[in-house]
Amino acid sequence: MLRFIIRRLLITIPTILVVITITWGLIKLAPGNFYSGEKRLPAAIEKNIREKYSLDKPWYQQYARTMANIVLRFDFGTSLRFEGQSVNSIIWRSLPVSAAVGVLAYLLALVVGITVGSIAALKQNSRWDYSSMALAMLGISVPNFVLGPILVLVFSLGLYWLPPSRWGGFPSKNLILPVLTLSALYMAYIARLTRAGMLEVLRSDYIRTARAKGLSEKDVVIKHGLRGGLMPVVSYTGPALAFLLTGTVVVERIFALPGLGNYFIQASLNRDEPLIIGIVAFISITLLFMNMLVDIAYAYLDPRVRYH
Amino acid sequence: MSSINWKQFSAFVLLASLACSGLSCTVASSNELYWGKTDPPQRNIFRYVTGEEPESLDPVVSNGQPEARIYMALYDGLVEYDPKTTAPIPALATHWRQNGDSSEFMFYLRRNGRWSNGDPIDANDFLYSFRRAVSPKVASRNAYMAYYIKYAQPFNEGKVFVRDPSNGKFLQAKDFDESLPAEPISGSPIDQAKSEFQPTAEESQPPPETAFHQALHSPLRLTIPGDEKARTKLLNSNAKLKAAIAGKELVPIKGEDIGIEMLDNYTLRISLTLPAPFFVSMLAHQAFRIVPGKVVEQYGEQWTQPAHIVTCGPFKLKTWRPYDTLVVERDPMYWDAANVKLDEIHFYPMSDNPTIMNLYKVGEVDAVLNHTVPNAWLPVVRTKKDYMDAAEAAIEYININTTRPPMNDVRVRKAFNMAIDKEAWATWRRIVKPLTAFTPAGIFPGYPQPKGDAFNPEEARRLLGESGYPVTKNQDGSYSCPKFPANQMEYIYNTQESTKNMAEWMQAQWRQNLGITITLRNMDWKTFLTTRAKMDYTGFARGSWGMDYLDPFTFLSLFYTGGENGTGWEDPKYVALVDEANRSLDPVKRYQILAQAEAYMLQYQPVIPIHTASANWVKKPYVKGMYPNPASLFAWKFVYIERDPAKWDAGTPSLAD
Numbered sequence: 021m022l023r024f025i026i027r028r029l030l031i032t033i034p035t036i037l038v039v040i041t042i043t044w045g046l047i048k049l050a051p052g053n054f055y056s057g058e059k060r061l062p063a064a065i066e067k068n069i070r071e072k073y074s075l076d077k078p079w080y081q082q083y084a085r086t087m088a089n090i091v092l093r094f095d096f097g098t099s100l101r102f103e104g105q106s107v108n109s110i111i112w113r114s115l116p117v118s119a120a121v122g123v124l125a126y127l128l129a130l131v132v133g134i135t136v137g138s139i140a141a142l143k144q145n146s147r148w149d150y151s152s153m154a155l156a157m158l159g160i161s162v163p164n165f166v167l168g169p170i171l172v173l174v175f176s177l178g179l180y181w182l183p184p185s186r187w188g189g190f191p192s193k194n195l196i197l198p199v200l201t202l203s204a205l206y207m208a209y210i211a212r213l214t215r216a217g218m219l220e221v222l223r224s225d226y227i228r229t230a231r232a233k234g235l236s237e238k239d240v241v242i243k244h245g246l247r248g249g250l251m252p253v254v255s256y257t258g259p260a261l262a263f264l265l266t267g268t269v270v271v272e273r274i275f276a277l278p279g280l281g282n283y284f285i286q287a288s289l290n291r292d293e294p295l296i297i298g299i300v301a302f303i304s305i306t307l308l309f310m311n312m313l314v315d316i317a318y319a320y321l322d323p324r325v326r327y328h
Numbered sequence: 329m330s331s332i333n334w335k336q337f338s339a340f341v342l343l344a345s346l347a348c349s350g351l352s353c354t355v356a357s358s359n360e361l362y363w364g365k366t367d368p369p370q371r372n373i374f375r376y377v378t379g380e381e382p383e384s385l386d387p388v389v390s391n392g393q394p395e396a397r398i399y400m401a402l403y404d405g406l407v408e409y410d411p412k413t414t415a416p417i418p419a420l421a422t423h424w425r426q427n428g429d430s431s432e433f434m435f436y437l438r439r440n441g442r443w444s445n446g447d448p449i450d451a452n453d454f455l456y457s458f459r460r461a462v463s464p465k466v467a468s469r470n471a472y473m474a475y476y477i478k479y480a481q482p483f484n485e486g487k488v489f490v491r492d493p494s495n496g497k498f499l500q501a502k503d504f505d506e507s508l509p510a511e512p513i514s515g516s517p518i519d520q521a522k523s524e525f526q527p528t529a530e531e532s533q534p535p536p537e538t539a540f541h542q543a544l545h546s547p548l549r550l551t552i553p554g555d556e557k558a559r560t561k562l563l564n565s566n567a568k569l570k571a572a573i574a575g576k577e578l579v580p581i582k583g584e585d586i587g588i589e590m591l592d593n594y595t596l597r598i599s600l601t602l603p604a605p606f607f608v609s610m611l612a613h614q615a616f617r618i619v620p621g622k623v624v625e626q627y628g629e630q631w632t633q634p635a636h637i638v639t640c641g642p643f644k645l646k647t648w649r650p651y652d653t654l655v656v657e658r659d660p661m662y663w664d665a666a667n668v669k670l671d672e673i674h675f676y677p678m679s680d681n682p683t684i685m686n687l688y689k690v691g692e693v694d695a696v697l698n699h700t701v702p703n704a705w706l707p708v709v710r711t712k713k714d715y716m717d718a719a720e721a722a723i724e725y726i727n728i729n730t731t732r733p734p735m736n737d738v739r740v741r742k743a744f745n746m747a748i749d750k751e752a753w754a755t756w757r758r759i760v761k762p763l764t765a766f767t768p769a770g771i772f773p774g775y776p777q778p779k780g781d782a783f784n785p786e787e788a789r790r791l792l793g794e795s796g797y798p799v800t801k802n803q804d805g806s807y808s809c810p811k812f813p814a815n816q817m818e819y820i821y822n823t824q825e826s827t828k829n830m831a832e833w834m835q836a837q838w839r840q841n842l843g844i845t846i847t848l849r850n851m852d853w854k855t856f857l858t859t860r861a862k863m864d865y866t867g868f869a870r871g872s873w874g875m876d877y878l879d880p881f882t883f884l885s886l887f888y889t890g891g892e893n894g895t896g897w898e899d900p901k902y903v904a905l906v907d908e909a910n911r912s913l914d915p916v917k918r919y920q921i922l923a924q925a926e927a928y929m930l931q932y933q934p935v936i937p938i939h940t941a942s943a944n945w946v947k948k949p950y951v952k953g954m955y956p957n958p959a960s961l962f963a964w965k966f967v968y969i970e971r972d973p974a975k976w977d978a979g980t981p982s983l984a985d
Contacts, residue, residue, distance in 0.1 A: 052854025068467035184686035278651030
């Protein structure tokens with residue numbers, strides 16, 4: 021197991037470097053600059069800015085400098101758009117916001133999704149099964165940029181119960197709508213995956229054996245059924261958690277949350293090179309790490325999976 | 329799914345959608361006087377959405393309007409924008425005077441100005457801040473605003489003077505460039521008998537004469553690039569210059585060389601390269617607001633961090649959580665603190681219009697930035713008493729790439745302009761005013777704005793035919809123009825709801841009136857800017873322009889420096905007319921000549937003017953002292969919260985006194 025983890029970590033590092041290099045290249049290819057605006061700057065001012073930020077150097081020097089700072093000091097540099105703010109500080113500042121919303125949405129999705137999915141599987145073809153799966157289908161088909169505004173319309177503008185947007189700290193009422201909006205899709209997916217997984221497992225031989233041994237229905241479902249039935253859910257939720265943690269562009273935009281996703285989209289639109297690279301690297305690291313956790317979790321859940 | 333369950337499912341969907349639509353109906357059709365809640369906040373705290381997250385709290389860094397409004401809370405300058413007209417009103421300068429041709433200005437500072445740390449403000453702070461604003465090292469995007477100040481432009485461009493070591497004299501520009509216009513008064517030697525500033529009643533004698541002032545009052549010095557490569561290139565193309573410079577000394581231009589001089593601790597004299605009657609109105613811009621030299625030098629780029637920042641405006645920084653809230657509180661050190669009515673302002677950085685409007689409706693913010701009410705919401709929101717309906721000093725237009733056929737033919741350009749029914753567009757857009765000229769309508773009092781060509785589809789078709797693209801009428805009444813190379817042309821715009829609406833509208837007008845269908849192409853903002861700036865398009869590109877200062881020249885200057893306007897149109901006669909206007913000592917005559925220049929430009933139709941923008945924002949009725957002025961910039965010290973509903977604003981507050 022330890023060897024497996026070390027091997028995975030060793031692959032991770034070059035992967036991240038390749039991701040950073042590709043990102044860097046794409047930014048350089050994209051037209052426009054962080055300083056361009058409706059009012060075109062005189063050539064001299066543009067030249068001053070390019071000198072100030074070393075953008076006048078040849079591309080290989082810029083690349084070498086960026087990479088050296090990242091590799092040697094894990095320093096992504098200073099944001100071009102937000103003068104004097106280091107990329108590292110921006111990431112550490114916005115991560116808790118994204119993570120708070122993401123983790124809550126994740127937990128909500130897991131709890132509701134697995135419960136609903138299991139019940140639907142146990143009571144297959146019942147009214148409960150059909151209505152919950154219809155709802156899940158709705159959850160999958162309604163994009164969060166539609167769901168979010170509808171929730172705001174009903175609960176904020178119609179009933180004046182909840183604030184329509186903005187970050188209110190943790191915990192606060194402001195979290196409810198973004199968390200609901202964000203978790204809907206995952207909740208629905210998890211419910212469907214759980215149901216499908218459980219249905220398959222409940223028909224398998226070892227469940228029949230467990231029942232034949234005279235185990236209580238509770239033990240059969242929770243100890244044996246869920247363990248196998250959750251395999252698809254696990255492989256889905258690992259990367260899902262990574263995405264939820266690192267910010268979701270749309271929800272953070274709709275609810276004006278100061279999270280990573282908001283920074284990411286703005287950084288891309290603003291051509292803020294160091295910030296884009298920093299966030300991309302951070303998301304990649306989180307994603308790769310979560311995938312590794314999924315693989316480890318597999319080993320615990322399924323004795324047939326072994327690591328060499 | 330069995331049939332029974334399908335029914336259940338459809339019933340559920342029906343119920344859910346009914347619930348939603350029912351709610352949205354109640355939301356949309358409420359007959360209330362105002363849009364949403366109108367409970368004033370408990371304390372004198374004003375909550376405002378100013379737009380995007382500020383780039384920096386350093387006033388020279390950003391040229392954006394969202395930042396400008398924050399800078400107006402934190403920093404003071406010589407003058408401030410009038411809350412109603414945006415004309416300059418006294419701030420750190422109590423009064424000022426100008427010489428005969430508006431090329432030299434005296435500013436008299438108040439003596440009770442203080443920084444937020446208690447240090448006094450004097451003329452030294454202005455020397456420091458103005459020099460810093462144009463320093464090439466600082467690389468401010470706003471530096472061009474200060475180019476009128478003598479030698480500020482060559483300093484910002486990294487240029488050098490040329491001095492003859494034998495006699496210590498500087499080479500003069502006029503010896504190498506005959507086209508140089510006549511010197512402004514500040515550029516010619518002073519005739520002591522006719523001193524520029526005659527003493528006023530309070531002063532016993534004219535301002536003192538200094539060596540620095542004499543130097544500014546000698547003919548303009550020659551400046552050449554300081555950069556070796558650029559200089560060699562220039563010298564190789566100009567043999568006369570090369571010969572003159574051989575053996576001479578190159579003197580780098582320093583901040584100390586630019587035309588701002590401190591006569592005593594509270595008197596400043598500023599000399600300009602060219603006459604600029606609008607110079608004082610420029611000085612409220614963030615480029616000219618002062619920064620604390622000591623703090624900036626000590627902390628470098630980090631000086632704006634909450635731990636270090638020192639400011640001089642009516643408010644000082646309290647907390648700053650990026651992309652969340654920027655809180656400023658009343659600064660007791662501010663010279664006019666007694667008249668600052670708000671305790672705090674909370675700036676919320678947001679840019680999604682529906683999100684902003686929602687926050688406003690539930691009463692979590694008291695006012696929002698301009699251009700915020702989405703077009704689809706206007707029918708409802710516009711009828712409310714808290715909707716701000718006023719013209720802005722901003723225009724929307726279409727650039728034409730005049731360098732590529734067929735648009736290099738002025739008749740074709742005119743045809744495309746005349747084929748657009750701008751009145752109809754303005755009616756559909758509801759809040760804008762149709763525009764045929766390039767300066768916004770009704771913003772500059774006394775400016776005889778010229779009229780461009782009106783909507784005239786007949787004439788448009790005739791002009792197209794005359795230029796070789798006959799328009800024929802089809803049997804069903806529509807038109808076609810088979811010879812026109814429409815497939816090679818496009819209309820580019822940046823991805824946004826409002827710009828898309830405009831593009832589609834224009835496309836429909838041209839199809840309907842000329843039988844020509846232009847392809848639309850949208851791009852992300854930065855890609856669009858680059859494509860337009862490089863003129864990498866054939867046909868049309870969306871354009872918009874807002875004022876930097878309260879003068880028509882802020883619009884007309886777009887065609888003054890050639891090649892930077894995205895159309896490729898430039899004309900020496902236009903430049904000469906504008907120069908003549910700005911040299912004119914009589915403001916009425918100046919406006920007349922500027923209007924002539926504008927009319928001259930419109931004849932060539934490098935752009936298709938579309939409309940004068942509308943302020944289009946909302947504020948709660950209890951917010952007073954805040955007016956939909958032409959620049960959408962608000963001097964915060966005048967803003968207050970009125971708790972007596974009888975004194976609330978019902979409708980757009982009047983801009984007239």
